Every structure is written in C-alpha cells, then in structure tokens.
Amino acid sequence: PSKINLKDYKKPSFDVETVDLDIKLFEDHAQVDSTLKMVRQTAGDLVLFGEELDLIAVTMNGKPLTVEDYQQQAGTLTIANVPDELVLEIQVRICPQTNTALEGLYMAGSGDDTMFVTQCEPEGFRKITFYPDRPDVLAIFTTRLEADKRYPTLLANGNLVEAGEVADAPDRHYAIWHDPTNKPSYLFACVVADLDVLTDSYTTSEGRDILLEIYAKSADIDKCDVGMQALKDSMKWDEVNYGRAYDLDRYMIVAVSQFNMGAMENKGLNIFNTACVLSSPETTTDSRSFSVKAIIAHEYFHNWTGNRITCRDWFQLCLKEGFTVYRDQSFSADQQSSAVQRIDDVATLRAHQFAEDAGPLAHPVRPESFVEINNFYTTTVYEKGAEIVRMIANTLGADNFRKGTDEYFRRYDGQAVTVEDFLSALSITDDKIEDFIDWYRQPGTPVVSGHQDYDSATQTLTITLSQQTRHVSGFDAPKPLPIPVATALFDKDSGDIVTERMLLLDQATQTFVFENVAGEPVVSLLRDFSAPVQLNYDYQDEDLAFLLKHETNGFNRWQVTQMLVNRILLQGRGSKSSPDVYLQAVAKTLPTLATDDAMLAARLLDIPSAQELASAIHTDYDPELVKQQREGLYQQLADALKNQWATLYKQLPMQSYEDSAEARGTRALRNVVLDMALTANVDGANEWAQQQYDNASCMTERFGALKVMVNHQLADADAYLADFYNRFQNNDLVIDLWFSVQASADTVTTEAIQSLLTHTDFDWNTPNRVRSVISAFTSQPTVLWTEEGLDIYIAVIKKLDDANPVLASRLLQVLARWNTLSEPRRQMAHDKLLDLQQAVSSKHVLESLTSVLG
Numbered sequence: 073p074s075k076i077n078l079k080d081y082k083k084p085s086f087d088v089e090t091v092d093l094d095i096k097l098f099e100d101h102a103q104v105d106s107t108l109k110m111v112r113q114t115a116g117d118l119v120l121f122g123e124e125l126d127l128i129a130v131t132m133n134g135k136p137l138t139v140e141d142y143q144q145q146a147g148t149l150t151i152a153n154v155p156d157e158l159v160l161e162i163q164v165r166i167c168p169q170t171n172t173a174l175e176g177l178y179m180a181g182s183g184d185d186t187m188f189v190t191q192c193e194p195e196g197f198r199k200i201t202f203y204p205d206r207p208d209v210l211a212i213f214t215t216r217l218e219a220d221k222r223y224p225t226l227l228a229n230g231n232l233v234e235a236g237e238v239a240d241a242p243d244r245h246y247a248i249w250h251d252p253t254n255k256p257s258y259l260f261a262c263v264v265a266d267l268d269v270l271t272d273s274y275t276t277s278e279g280r281d282i283l284l285e286i287y288a289k290s291a292d293i294d295k296c297d298v299g300m301q302a303l304k305d306s307m308k309w310d311e312v313n314y315g316r317a318y319d320l321d322r323y324m325i326v327a328v329s330q331f332n333m334g335a336m337e338n339k340g341l342n343i344f345n346t347a348c349v350l351s352s353p354e355t356t357t358d359s360r361s362f363s364v365k366a367i368i369a370h371e372y373f374h375n376w377t378g379n380r381i382t383c384r385d386w387f388q389l390c391l392k393e394g395f396t397v398y399r400d401q402s403f404s405a406d407q408q409s410s411a412v413q414r415i416d417d418v419a420t421l422r423a424h425q426f427a428e429d430a431g432p433l434a435h436p437v438r439p440e441s442f443v444e445i446n447n448f449y450t451t452t453v454y455e456k457g458a459e460i461v462r463m464i465a466n467t468l469g470a471d472n473f474r475k476g477t478d479e480y481f482r483r484y485d486g487q488a489v490t491v492e493d494f495l496s497a498l499s500i501t502d503d504k505i506e507d508f509i510d511w512y513r514q515p516g517t518p519v520v521s522g523h524q525d526y527d528s529a530t531q532t533l534t535i536t537l538s539q540q541t542r543h544v545s546g547f548d549a550p551k552p553l554p555i556p557v558a559t560a561l562f563d564k565d566s567g568d569i570v571t572e573r574m575l576l577l578d579q580a581t582q583t584f585v586f587e588n589v590a591g592e593p594v595v596s597l598l599r600d601f602s603a604p605v606q607l608n609y610d611y612q613d614e615d616l617a618f619l620l621k622h623e624t625n626g627f628n629r630w631q632v633t634q635m636l637v638n639r640i641l642l643q644g645r646g647s648k649s650s651p652d653v654y655l656q657a658v659a660k661t662l663p664t665l666a667t668d669d670a671m672l673a674a675r676l677l678d679i680p681s682a683q684e685l686a687s688a689i690h691t692d693y694d695p696e697l698v699k700q701q702r703e704g705l706y707q708q709l710a711d712a713l714k715n716q717w718a719t720l721y722k723q724l725p726m727q728s729y730e731d732s733a734e735a736r737g738t739r740a741l742r743n744v745v746l747d748m749a750l751t752a753n754v755d756g757a758n759e760w761a762q763q764q765y766d767n768a769s770c771m772t773e774r775f776g777a778l779k780v781m782v783n784h785q786l787a788d789a790d791a792y793l794a795d796f797y798n799r800f801q802n803n804d805l806v807i808d809l810w811f812s813v814q815a816s817a818d819t820v821t822t823e824a825i826q827s828l829l830t831h832t833d834f835d836w837n838t839p840n841r842v843r844s845v846i847s848a849f850t851s852q853p854t855v856l857w858t859e860e861g862l863d864i865y866i867a868v869i870k871k872l873d874d875a876n877p878v879l880a881s882r883l884l885q886v887l888a889r890w891n892t893l894s895e896p897r898r899q900m901a902h903d904k905l906l907d908l909q910q911a912v913s914s915k916h917v918l919e920s921l922t923s924v925l926g
C-alpha cells in the first residue's frame with residue numbers, strides 16, 4: 073500500500089450535487105443502488121472509491137457501461153472521457169452480515185438480537201458503494217432504507233420524508249430520509265434495528281423546535297436520561313459560548329454495543345458506543361458518567377466544528393478534532409470544578425500524548441503522510457490538537473478568541489477547509505496567531521528549562537527560559553515554537569501573588585525581567601498548564617511545598633505535587649528529591665482540603681500511573697523497578713498518614729445517591745482513602761471495603777470497593793467478584809468492568825489474562841470486551857513486558873489483523889515503548905514484533921508496525 077502525502081493534494085475532478093441511495097437489507101446481503109448527479113470541477117478522469125463491493129451494474133446518463141468503459145483496480149473505479157455533467161447509477165451488493173471490521177455498513181449483535189449500523193469516518197462509505205469518498209466532496213443525500221419488519225427502526229440522516237410497506241412483500245417496510253445539508257460521505261449514517269426511543273425537545277435560540285431522540289435496546293432505555301440532559305446542556309452551551317445553534321429539526325443518537333470508536337458525529341444521527349451514552353447510578357461509575365456527558369457534548373459540537381465546516385482532506389483531521397476536544401473540555405470545565413477538569417485532561421495528555429511524542433509513533437498534529445488514516449486518530453491529533461487551540465484562546469483572551477471563532481464560522485460555513493484557514497480567521501485581531509502553525513507541523517514535546525536570578529540591589533527578577541524539542545527523524549530540524557508560559561510571582565513572606573504575567577517564549581532562549589520586586593519571590597510557572605511542554609525549572613523542593621500551600625488554583629496545586637512526585641520517582645534520572653518534603657506537604661494540606669474540596673483532595677493523592685512514569689523514561693526502562701518505586705512511595709504516603717485514614721473515611725459517610733459535585737467528590741475521595749487505608753493496614757479497613765460494597769448506593773461505591781478488594785487480594789475478593797458477576801450478568805457494560813478489574817489488577821498474571829480471554833462471556837467481535845481485557849492489561853507493564861505477556865498481547869493483534877484491523881492497529885500502537893526497555897526485555901520484544909510482521913497483512917497493522925519498529 074502506498075503513502076498518501078499532504079503535498080500531493082489535488083481538488084476532485086467532479087463534485088456531487090445530489091446522491092440518492094436505496095439500501096435494501098436481506099437475510100445474507102444488502103443491495104445498494106445509488107444515483108449521483110455530478111458536475112465537473114477540474115480536468116481529469118472521474119475517480120470513485122470502492123472496497124469489498126460486488127459491482128452489479130453501472131450506467132452513465134442512462135447508458136449502461138461495460139467493463140471496457142471503466143477501469144476497476146484495487147480500491148478504485150475510474151471512468152475516462154466523461155462529460156461535464158452526468159448522472160451515474162450504480163448497483164452493488166455488499167455483505168454487512170460478515171463485516172467484522174465495523175466499517176461501512178455492518179451487522180452488530182448475534183442470534184435474534186441483531187441490528188445494522190454504519191461507520192463511515194474516515195473511509196467507510198466506500199464499503200457501501202462506489203463514491204468520491206473524500207471529505208472535500210459535499211452533497212445532498214436522500215436515503216431509502218428497506219428491510220424486514222422485524223427491524224422496525226429505520227433511520228438515516230436528516231428528516232423523515234416517507235415510510236410505508238413494500239408492495240408485494242408483506243414482511244418488508246421502508247423509510248425515506250432527506251438531509252438538506254451538504255455533507256461529505258464520512259458523515260453519512262443509517263441504522264436498521266429494533267430499538268426503543270427516549271424523546272425530548274429543545275427550542276434553539278433561533279426559535280427552532282427540535283425533536284431529540286436517543287435510541288437504545290429496550291433494556292437500556294432507562295439509562296439514557298443522563299445523555300439526554302447532556303445533549304440539551306450542550307445545545308445551550310454552544311449557543312451561549314460560540315453563538316452556534318442547531319440547524320435541523322431532529323437530532324438522533326443511537327446506542328450500539330459493537331463499535332470501534334467512542335462515538336460518531338454523523339449529521340443529525342450520531343452513533344454511539346453504548347459505553348459512551350448509557351449511564352445510570354447503579355451501573356455506571358461517576359467518572360464514566362462524566363465522560364458520557366463529555367462525549368455527547370463532543371459529538372454535538374462537531375455539528376459546527378466538523379460537519380458544517382469540515383476538513384479539506386484527512387491530513388486536516390485535527391482541524392475538527394482538536395477544536396472540538398477543546399470545546400468539550402471547556403464545556404466539561406463549566407459542569408464541574410474547572411481545576412479537576414484540567415487535572416484530568418492534563419493527566420491524560422501527559423500519560424498518553426507525551427509518550428506518543430517521545431516514541432517511534434511521534435507525528436505532527438497535522439501529519440504529512442499516511443498509508444492508512446485510521447492510524448492517525450491519535451492523542452496527538454486530538455489532545456495535543458486541543459492544547460494548541462487552548463494556547464491560541466489564552467493568548468487572544470476570551471473576547472478576541474470569540475471574534476476569531478465568529479469569523480471562522482462566518483467565512484467557512486459550508487466549506488471543507490484547512491488548518492491555515494482556521495488560523496487565518498483566528499488571527500483577525502492578532503497576526504501572531506499564524507505563528508502557531510509550527511505547532512501543527514512539528515512533532516515532539518518541547519522541553520522548557522529555566523532558572524531565575526534575583527538582584528536585591530535593583531529589586532529585579534530575571535527569569536531565563538529556553539526551549540528544546542527533540543529532532544524526530546524524517547522531519548526538519550525543530551524550530552522554536554510560540555510557548556505561552558503563564559507565570560505568577562509569590563511573596564515568600566505573605567504567600568500572596570505580587571505579579572501575574574503571560575510570558576511568550578518564542579525563541580530558543582529568552583530572558584524576562586520583572587522590576588520592582590521587593591524580596592526574591594517564589595515563581596509559579598506554566599499555570600493551568602498553559603502549554604503542552606515538559607518543564608524543568610530550577611526549583612528547590614521547599615519552593616514546591618510553598619506553592620502547594622499558596623497556589624490559588626487547584627490545578628496548580630496538583631501540578632506541584634506531581635512535580636514533587638516525579639522528582640522522587642525519577643531519581644537517578646537527573647532528579648534529586650527525598651520524599652520528606654512531599655509527604656509533609658501532603659499531610660499538612662489534606663485535612664482541610666478534604667473538607668473544602670474532596671474531589672481535588674482525591675486528585676492530590678494521585679501518584680502517576682506506571683505508564684505515565686514510563687513515558688518520561690527514554691532508555692533502560694525497567695518496569696519492575698518503576699513498579700517497585702511507585703508502590704514504595706505509595707506505601708510511604710499511606711503509612712505517613714496512617715492515623716488520618718480512619719478519621720477521613722468516617723468523615724465521608726455513605727449516603728443515598730446524589731449526582732452533585734459534592735457527592736461525587738465525597739465518593740472519589742472515599743475510594744482513594746479506602747485504598748490508602750488498606751495499603752497502610754489500618755485496622756478494620758477490610759470491613760470498610762465489604763460494607764461499602766454491600767451497602768453501595770451506586771456503582772462508584774460498589775466498584776470502588778470491589779477494585780480495592782481485588783487489588784489487595786482480600787480473602788473474600790473472589791466471592792465478591794462472583795457476586796458482582798451474578799448481579800450484573802445481563803449488563804454488558806458492567807461485565808466489561810468485571811473483566812477489566814481483573815485484567816488490570818496489581819496482582820494479575822498471564823494465566824489470569826488467558827483465562828479471561830477464554831471465559832464464555834469473552835467476545836472477539838465486541839471491541840469493548842476485547843479492550844476490557846487487553847487494554848486493561850497494559851496498565852500492568854511488569855506483566856505485559858514479559859515473554860508470556862507479549863505472546864498473549866501479540867496473539868490478539870494477529871487474531872484481529874484480518875477481522876478488525878482498525879482495532880488491531882490501535883492495540884499494537886501501545887507497544888511502541890518497546891525500544892525504551894532495558895535488556896533483555898528490549899531484544900525479546902523486538903524479536904516478537906519482527907515475528908508479528910511476518911504474520912499480518914492489513915495495511916493498518918503493517919503501517920503501525922513499521923513505525924513502531926522505527
């Protein structure tokens with residue numbers, strides 16, 4: 073398979089004005105008839121894409137074409153000598169029943185419980201029919217669906233025009249949908265199923281009455297209220313914050329259990345992984361429920377950032393994803409403590425995106441070439457892409473950012489555009505914003521180093537900052553980037569802020585001078601994580617302890633504890649701290665914080681995960697040593713506060729369920745305290761865990777208790793696991809939790825993983841279930857990076873390579889850290905990856921493997 077390069081972009085030779093689709097579903101196949109009205113844009117042949125299609129007939133302007141009239145190659149159908157205006161009619165046969173890749177039109181479920189759904193982004197539409205399947209071809213779609221009446225639910229994008237019985241076929245019915253908005257084929261969707269529906273309504277700021285519908289299996293329809301509320305909240309939020317109102321009369325969401333992604337923003341017909349839309353207190357943890365709301369918001373926000381303004385080509389994926397992630401993060405920050413939201417977003421970025429940027433899969437936020445675009449739905453494109461938008465928003469300030477986004481929507485509505493277009497609109501009040509383009513082009517996480525000099529004679533503080541980005545092979549030598557560094561100076565005596573300033577570091581090294589500073593201050597840098605960089609500042613531990621006490625914003629306090637922890641845990645790798653300052657600082661802070669802001673208190677006790685710590689280690693990574701050091705510090709923390717845990721746990725009594733920020737904070741902290749108490753062997757903690765499980769008012773409490781019982785190998789853990797299974801055996805999403813709590817246990821073994829993979833409820837065709845074991849397992853690097861661990865993991869990739877290459881390739885990308893391992897693990901992992909190369913054939917896995925091997 074060949075590489076596609078950004079620099080080779082060419083406009084399509086034809087535009088599609090309208091497309092009429094007629095999709096007839098039968099027992100073992102589907103027939104798809106399409107009529108495309110097309111108009112020439114530029115010179116050249118007409119190129120249509122198509123994969124896994126059985127071409128039955130094609131006519132042009134009413135005249136049947138024969139094999140001499142077109143050229144069919146792998147993945148394309150090319151017709152030469154076409155007139156400037158044409159109507160193309162194409163008939164194909166496809167087989168959704170055997171489509172395990174979950175792209176295009178596929179059957180989900182099994183036995184009597186099946187449904188048909190689509191996933192077209194990025195290039196799934198070409199598995200439904202031949203089409204100029206590229207995001208810069210926008211068309212008006214009309215879709216007729218026909219199926220057996222045992223599938224009463226027939227949905228497609230837009231508005232329902234007509235529905236009825238099929239003449240001469242009493243068991244069959246049809247529905248016709250028309251979408252009045254111009255859209256690229258990746259936003260096409262249809263659903264043929266037997267689903268219940270939760271309905272509601274919303275009136276937009278423009279006075280449009282919208283029907284809101286969430287479709288789910290009847291057993292799940294009681295878990296759709298959280299999603300519905302989130303949808304209404306998102307609609308309102310986008311009106312208030314971006315002036316964007318919804319534009320169709322109907323907004324539908326469909327829950328599907330077999331889905332590769334989290335969700336998909338198809339115009340007017342979002343399709344969601346059940347894990348990302350269903351939520352109820354009894355079955356869903358608070359953190360999962362929170363991400364349900366965020367994902368509903370994300371997909372809704374795409375209606376403007378993605379659908380109405382879309383990407384010119386797939387290299388511009390970050391244009392819609394980075395901006396939309398920034399928008400959903402801002403929405404979520406408005407729904408809870410903004411500090412906690414920022415903590416969670418930054419923790420994810422540092423654990424996953426920084427690791428990606430540090431390894432062989434490093435790529436620019438806007439890649440310049442790919443073989444398979446599915447391989448680029450990465451944390452770099454999404455999360456780093458969002459950080460760039462955040463830096464721009466912070467640099468401009470709220471008013472000018474809003475002027476910029478208003479301009480973006482005004483100028484480009486209805487078009488397929490580029491990152492340059494986005495920056496040009498955002499820069500209407502400040503042309504320096506265009507300089508941020510280098511953030512989109514350059515891979516690697518910049519390291520910002522610095523120190524300060526204070527001159528008491530002149531009362532001047534000078535901060536020197538420099539930036540360095542590693543040179544990723546295959547790319548130009550890195551240039552200095554514009555890095556906003558939010559800075560505050562704290563008076564050492566009073567603890568008050570004396571000055572706040574946003575420093576813009578845009579050269580390799582720069583000095584920033586602060587005048588009239590009476591007494592050397594403590595400097596707080598990169599507040600609110602103002603740029604996605606690694607910071608090495610010449611701090612003393614005492615400065616960090618000071619900041620933990622005096623920083624005004626919860627995020628900054630968390631960041632300081634993380635710096636302290638990293639300095640302790642990455643000892644011998646250039647850091648130099650002993651745990652004492654950290655332990656004392658946490659001990660001092662915790663009691664008050666637990667009362668004032670329990671959620672933040674829970675986060676402050678975070679010790680970065682083994683994976684996050686590993687992401688900062690670039691050579692000689694020894695998973696055993698990291699685990700030992702991490703657990704050692706955790707034990708020290710638990711022991712240091714041993715006499716506080718009982719008091720704290722009792723201060724956080726279990727009450728009847730409430731969905732308030734305060735109640736969620738209490739639950740989060742209680743789970744952390746329970747784990748600490750068990751770690752410190754506090755008398756009676758075993759019973760607290762059992763009582764918490766038995767008396768749980770919600771899944772956060774029950775699962776929190778189960779998790780500690782499993783991790784601490786309490787005597788009754790197996791009995792509780794069995795109870796959990798029996799209680800929830802009819803709920804797939806909860807059974808996913810049951811699998812994952814075992815697969816990610818601190819004490820997991822390869823035998824345990826193997827037995828989960830052969831459990832009767834394990835299902836290779838359901839990505840959520842595969843991830844509940846296999847992705848959960850990656851949280852235990854000491855087991856993953858062994859012969860047996862890798863054999864299991866790699867066997868899964870082999871198995872999925874053909875059946876579901878998108879999933880296989882994403883699982884493989886996790887192994888990119890192999891080259892940082894210490895020997896002999898590194899060589900062993902390398903050999904196994906080389907063997908894998910002989911055993912796989914999908915372009916998805918092969919491209920990722922080539923990159924992973926470096």
Ligand code: BAL
Nearest residue numbers: 193333335336337371
């Ligand atoms: N566009 C794919 C799913 C998402 O990012 O919303």
Ligand code: ZN
Nearest residue numbers: 370374393396
């Ligand atoms: Zn998205």
